[in-house]
Amino acid sequence: MTNFLVVAVAVLTVAVALLFLMTLALAREIGRVQVRLGPLGARMMDTGPKVDQAGPSFAGLVDHAGRSVRVGGHRDRAQLLMFTAPSCSTCKSLLPGLRAMARAESDLDVVIISDGTPEEHREFLAGSNIGTELSYVDARDVGIAYQVGTTPYGVILDEHGKIRGKGLTNHMAQVESLLNALESGTPSLQHLHAQAKSA
Numbered sequence: 001m002t003n004f005l006v007v008a009v010a011v012l013t014v015a016v017a018l019l020f021l022m023t024l025a026l027a028r029e030i031g032r033v034q035v036r037l038g039p040l041g042a043r044m045m046d047t048g049p050k051v052d053q054a055g056p057s058f059a060g061l062v063d064h065a066g067r068s069v070r071v072g073g074h075r076d077r078a079q080l081l082m083f084t085a086p087s088c089s090t091c092k093s094l095l096p097g098l099r100a101m102a103r104a105e106s107d108l109d110v111v112i113i114s115d116g117t118p119e120e121h122r123e124f125l126a127g128s129n130i131g132t133e134l135s136y137v138d139a140r141d142v143g144i145a146y147q148v149g150t151t152p153y154g155v156i157l158d159e160h161g162k163i164r165g166k167g168l169t170n171h172m173a174q175v176e177s178l179l180n181a182l183e184s185g186t187p188s189l190q191h192l193h194a195q196a197k198s199a
Contacts, residue, residue: 048147048166055081055155055163056145063135064125069111071142072161078182079109082169083143083153086120090170091152095128097172101179102134108179110134113142156182 049055057072071081082098084091102110112134114121121138130136146155146166154169156178165181167174 047149049163051163051165053163054161055157056142057161058139058142058145061137061139061142063111063137064121064130065132065135067135069135069137071111071113071139072157074161075109075159077107077109078159078164079111079157080175080178081142081146081155081157082110082112082175083146083148083151083155084112084114085151086114086116086124088151092124092128094152094169094172094175095130097175099129099131099133101172101175105179112136113139115140115143154178158182 055072057070059070059073061069061071063069071079080101082091082094084094098110098112102108110133112130114124114136115138116124118138121136125136128136150168152169153167154175155166156164158164165178167178169175169178
């Protein structure tokens with residue numbers, strides 16, 4: 001009888017250890033799937049001008065290359081406004097993707113709008129490798145007009161200056177979701193789910 005109990009305890013111990021290892025492996029795989037899927041879209045906030053409204057327009061801004069920049073209003077191409085801050089590490093991680101997007105999308109103007117001291121902007125630009133494919137402007141007033149409370153935050157405007165999508169953009173997938181909003185006419189996943197429910 002004692003031998004039977006010893007064998008049973010040993011078998012149960014091995015079974016529990018195997019279940020523990022399987023649980024760890026499953027948790028690891030779930031994490032890997034979440035990393036591969038990434039974010040599904042920009043997280044829209046309800047502050048500021050609404051989707052389908054004309055966004056505030058600004059003229060006479062000057063970018064990092066000394067060019068005159070206009071935000072909003074009627075224009076030949078759509079415009080992606082990316083609100084950043086010099087101290088935002090997530091904003092810096094988006095720069096290579098934003099540069100590539102600005103080069104690849106011939107019908108889109110990408111404008112990075114930042115706020116900070118001249119020293120912070122100089123330091124940010126020194127390590128950013130921003131060329132002439134996009135514009136970087138120091139324009140606190142634009143952020144206030146669009147009521148941007150956190151960065152990085154993106155707003156996509158069509159050629160008439162109307163807001164077609166907006167939201168927090170911590171990953172390039174979320175930035176790309178703003179382009180999808182422009183093309184599809186569906187500003188966010190929330191709107192898509194609402195349309196599906198009503199249909």
